[in-house]
Amino acid sequence: MFKLSKKETFSQFQALKKSLSYRFWVTTKRNALVSLWESQVSDWHTLYTQPSSPCEYYGKCGANSVCNANNPRCTCLDGFVAHINRSMGCVRTIRLTCNKDGFRRYTGMVLPDTSSSWYDRNLNLQQCKDLCLQNCSCTAYANLDISGGGSGCLLWYHDLIDLRHYPQAQGGQDIYIRYSDSELDHSHKNGLSKRKIEAIISCSTTFVMCMILGLAIWLWKRKVEMEGMKKIFHQSRHNSKLRKEEPDLPAFDLPFIAKATDNFSDANKLGEGGFGPVYKGTLIDGQDIVVKRLSNTSGQGMEEFKNEVALIARLQHRNLVKLHGYCIQEEEKMLIYEYMPNKSLDYFIFDEIRSKILDWSKRFHIIGGIARGLVYLHRDSRLSIIHRDLKASNILLDENMNSKISDFGLARTLWGDQVDANTNKIAWTYGYMPTEYAVHGHFSMKSDVFSFGVMVLEIVSGKKNRDFSDPEHFLNLLGHAWRLWTEGRPTDLMDAFLCERCTSSEVIRCIHVGLLCVQQRPEDRPDMSAVVLMLNGDKLLPQPKVPGFYHGSDKAYLSGKFKSFSYNDVSLTVLGAR
Known part of the structure; x- marks a missing residue:
């Protein structure tokens, strides 16, 4: 053991004192930072649980869409359109080519979610751009640290989520978003030469004025069409009042x-x-x-x-x-x-080969679907709608052969207690047109019922009313069905293929309902709510009366070939389930 000198002892004492002071300072500082952090976290929690703007909600606008803080609303980035499912944001109109892409600069932005990003503190902005172009999955880049003079590199992959834009006065950052070369503006690279500018200026005043006039007419026409598309036209009883509402539908480019x-x-x-x-x-x-x-x-x-x-x-x-x-x-x-993969009903039932795909159970299911769709149009929707163009080609079939009514170009709306209307323009399709419409231009919900009845008889028989002609009695399909009914042979109307496997009571019930729907007088026809009950066997069926256009096609009737006639009501009792 050895002794320390006084000088060495004093030095060690000073070092120990300094060490204890440092530890005390560190402990004090640490406690202060912890207290400050807890206070800051509390403030942040209050801030984020009560957003000051709708844009503060995470992912409010979905992918590739920007929330504007000034006027909180969602807009797609340039070159993107709204996805059919609005909650999924926006999708590109032109795919990235990978080899020939570039970037557009967006300023005043709050950078998007970084969960699918990558960064490097040592790269500058140009190196960052080059690195992004080398990876086909890279969709955007920005400076990592703008406070440090724009240093570092931050890259995004895939969709950009939670993009927000703030006014310049509130700061924000630049972000560079990737686009196909065809979408970028290269006009600064291809400046007009002085000679070309002089040639343009030297064009005659007349030519310039014509161009301006033509452009003005085009813009006016475009504005009228766009305003027309964005407004819903509602007819009053006399088609004089118009009420305007915005259709909730996306406009595609x-x-x-x-x-x-x-x-x-x-x-x-x-x-x-x-x-x-x-x-x-x-x-x-x-x-x-x-x-x-x-x-x-x-x-x-x-x-x-x-x-x-x-x-x-x-x-x-x-x-x-x-x-x-x-x-x-x-x-x-x-x-x-x-998209409806199985096309339309007429594609199957009027073709000798394809009709075999539709057995009776499928046909009965299709009839029921059309009936339910019409009940919705006539009674259950906010509007009472008359379709006015029901026919086999306007009934589309999905992958499960579910029937869907399409083509509403000729549809009309009834208001309040209105039950019918008139028109001077004949627009219905021959073969499905009710008598009151063909002769007087009068239409109602019972007009759709007539067209439905025609389709039912077509589905059962596999024959098109407009083209069918009974060679022995010179009757159209409606007249042929009526003759078989009065003779007690309704099942003879069936498509021969259906005879192998079908429920005869269902077939007879459908023929019965079809004949009730095509009766000449509209007031004799059932409404579609009653038709659904009849098809399900939940309602007694009255005896049908003579159908409209009994002797031939509606086209022949309009041409004056057939005159009015009298008839005797014929009753027929059919045994079977009702």
Whole structure:
């Protein structure tokens, strides 16, 4: 053991004193920081449990959508459109090419959620951009630390969630979002030469004025059409009052629809009707759609187009086709529907081969679905709607052969206690047109009932009323069905294929209901609520009376070939379940 000198002893004492002071300082500081942190956490908790703006709610606008703090609302980023499911935000209209992409700068932004991001503190902004371009999944980049003079690199992958924009006075940060090269503005790279500018300036005043006038006319026409699309036209009893409401439907951009249909290629064309050509399309998310494109030569025009959007946008029923949105841009007017893989009813029942796919149980199910859809239109919806164009080609079938009513271009709304209306324009389809409409232009809910009855007899027989002619008695399908009924042979009307496996009582009940629906006098026809009960066997069926257009087609009747006639009511008792 050795002794320390006085000098060494004093040095050690000073070191010990300094060490104890440091520990005391650290402990004091630590306690103060803990207290400050707890206070800050409490303040943050209060702040985030009571957001000062709707934009403060996480993910309020969904993916690739910006919440504007000044006027809280959600808007898609440039080059994006609203997803059909609004809660999912927005989707790109043009896919990224990976090899030829660039970026757009957005200022005053609160950066999106960083759960799918990556950062590096040592990269500058240019290196950050280059690194993002090297990865096809990278969708955006920004500075990691703007307070440090714009240093560091922050990269995002996949969708951008919780984007917010604040006025410049409230700060915000720049973010660079990735786009396909075709969507970027390169005008600064291709400046006009002095000679080109001089050539443009030297154009004659007359030419310039013509261009301005033409543009003004086009803009005015465009404004009128857009305002027309955004307003719902409601008819009063005399069609004099108009009430305007916004349809809750997304408007799709023309390039978006062109991309989905491969620029309206013939390979995607499903067919063509009175409205115009119909195309199948596929959205970026893989969902199939149907696009009805109004033809310039179509008998239907802007009024029918607006009418269909106005009505079907507000209808929701499993037996009505769903309208996803519309497009009205440049000279194009289009409706976008859900895709029905099994096409329309006439595609099956009037074809000798395909009709065998529809056995009796499927046909009975289809009849019931059409009836329930009509009950909704006539009674259960907020509007009382007369379809006015029910026919086999306007009944679409989904993957499970569920029937859905489509094409509301000619539909009309009844108001209050109104039960019928008149028109001077004949627009119904021959073969499904009721007598009171063909002769007097008078229509009501019972007019739809007549068309439904025609379809029931067509579904049972597999024959089209408009084309059928009984060679022996010169009767149309309605007259043929009536003759078989009065002779006690209703099942002879059945499609021969159905005889193998069917429930005869159901077939007879459907024929009975069909004949009740096509009776000549509208007041004799049942309403659709009663028809559903009849089809289910829950209501007694009265004896039918002679149908409308008994002797032949409605077209022949209109031409004056057939005169009025008298008839005797004939009763027939059919044994079987009612």
